[in-house]
Amino acid sequence: MRHSASVPSAWPIAGGRISVALVVGTLAHAGTARHVTALVRTLGEGRHRIRVYALAAPTEAVAGALAALGVPLAVLPRRRSWEPARVLALARALNRDGIDLVHAILPAGAAYATLAARLAGVPVVIVATRAGEPRADGATRALLRRVYRQATAIVANTRAEADRCVHDAAVPAARVHVVYDGVDLTRCAPPGVLDGLRDRVWHRPLVIGGTGSEDTGRALFVATAVRVAARHPEAQFVWLRDGIAPAVADAPSPVPVTIVPIVDDPHPVLRQLAMLCVVGAPDCPSLDLVPAALAAARPVVAADVPGISELVTDGATGAVVPGGDPDALAGAALDLLENRGRLRSAGHAARAWAERTLDAARMGRATAALYEASLLGQVGQAVAAAARPEDRR
Numbered sequence: 001m002r003h004s005a006s007v008p009s010a011w012p013i014a015g016g017r018i019s020v021a022l023v024v025g026t027l028a029h030a031g032t033a034r035h036v037t038a039l040v041r042t043l044g045e046g047r048h049r050i051r052v053y054a055l056a057a058p059t060e061a062v063a064g065a066l067a068a069l070g071v072p073l074a075v076l077p078r079r080r081s082w083e084p085a086r087v088l089a090l091a092r093a094l095n096r097d098g099i100d101l102v103h104a105i106l107p108a109g110a111a112y113a114t115l116a117a118r119l120a121g122v123p124v125v126i127v128a129t130r131a132g133e134p135r136a137d138g139a140t141r142a143l144l145r146r147v148y149r150q151a152t153a154i155v156a157n158t159r160a161e162a163d164r165c166v167h168d169a170a171v172p173a174a175r176v177h178v179v180y181d182g183v184d185l186t187r188c189a190p191p192g193v194l195d196g197l198r199d200r201v202w203h204r205p206l207v208i209g210g211t212g213s214e215d216t217g218r219a220l221f222v223a224t225a226v227r228v229a230a231r232h233p234e235a236q237f238v239w240l241r242d243g244i245a246p247a248v249a250d251a252p253s254p255v256p257v258t259i260v261p262i263v264d265d266p267h268p269v270l271r272q273l274a275m276l277c278v279v280g281a282p283d284c285p286s287l288d289l290v291p292a293a294l295a296a297a298r299p300v301v302a303a304d305v306p307g308i309s310e311l312v313t314d315g316a317t318g319a320v321v322p323g324g325d326p327d328a329l330a331g332a333a334l335d336l337l338e339n340r341g342r343l344r345s346a347g348h349a350a351r352a353w354a355e356r357t358l359d360a361a362r363m364g365r366a367t368a369a370l371y372e373a374s375l376l377g378q379v380g381q382a383v384a385a386a387a388r389p390e391d392r393r
Helices: 030-046 060-068 084-096 107-120 138-150 159-169 195-201 216-231 290-295 326-337 340-357 360-387
Strands: 019-024 049-054 073-075 101-105 124-129 153-156 176-178 207-211 236-242 257-262 275-278 300-303 318-321
Touching: 019 030, 019 107, 030 049, 030 060, 030 101, 030 360, 060 073, 084 107, 101 107, 101 360, 107 124, 107 138, 124 138, 124 159, 124 360, 138 159, 153 159, 153 360, 159 176, 207 216, 216 236, 216 257, 216 326, 275 290, 275 326, 290 300, 290 340, 300 326, 318 326, 326 340
Parallel strands: 019 049, 019 101, 049 073, 101 124, 124 153, 153 176, 207 236, 207 275, 236 257, 275 300, 300 318
Antiparallel strands: none
């Protein structure tokens, strides 16, 4: 292992490139797989060397994309819930690959990466905490609090998530940075000036998509669909499911709801929708598809869960209503469906907001800048330590 208290003679920033390890607990969830792929594709625009380390299989969702980008992928498969041997294996890999900075994604990735980085002498560990992930409890929650406090910096994908981390883990606010999840805007063209004319000339079916937690979320979406269908029986409903995660048994529904698995690019499906209805619980708000829907110029009607009001502006790009209330969700959806001009203007506003805030290239630049600032901060600390008289004895 490469421990050193002195300033390295050839620090990576001097050569213009940082060797970065993205350590991910699992790539078996479509949202995580898309986030990692987008981050790798845009990270520093080739400014840094990236390697991905997955702590569980499968990795099929990203293996091809990473190979096309020339990014190595290493898998350390899990046999039990907690394996000290994998910490050692990851530490050896970080040391072997000359890693300068570790960026850990998902709770399992954060715990393993922090311990492995310390063993390998990696000076900087950045931990991602993302709204929309199930909350840990018990011993795992206590471990994550310790991990957050030890991290060089923390990246949160909403301000609400950043505030939660500051208060729940007692992390100084200056160490928590908000970087919104990015969307590849080139995959979905902005709405054209003739879109309204097309709607008047060619009648398109009203398709409403829903996303959220599989258990309570889908039941709430079905209840919302029943209320919308009572006034618009021609409306169609689809439930957008993480296509990699195991599916729960389909329950009988009083209105037809088509289950659509989302594995790779969600935009072809989102373009067929009139709007996206987001349902969720405070501990699992399910924000994954919201940036993509806004980029596709689709209004979002959402339950008021942590972070959603940062992405959806009530009355402008969609509607934010009280959580757990199908009447409120249906009412907001009907207000848009029955005023096509408002529906189109909300879609245009959604796309404009996405272009200003949610571009994947912006996410990559912000993350790369955090890498460089964190490493430079470590250099400054090492220089200051080396300059102290007691360190020269």
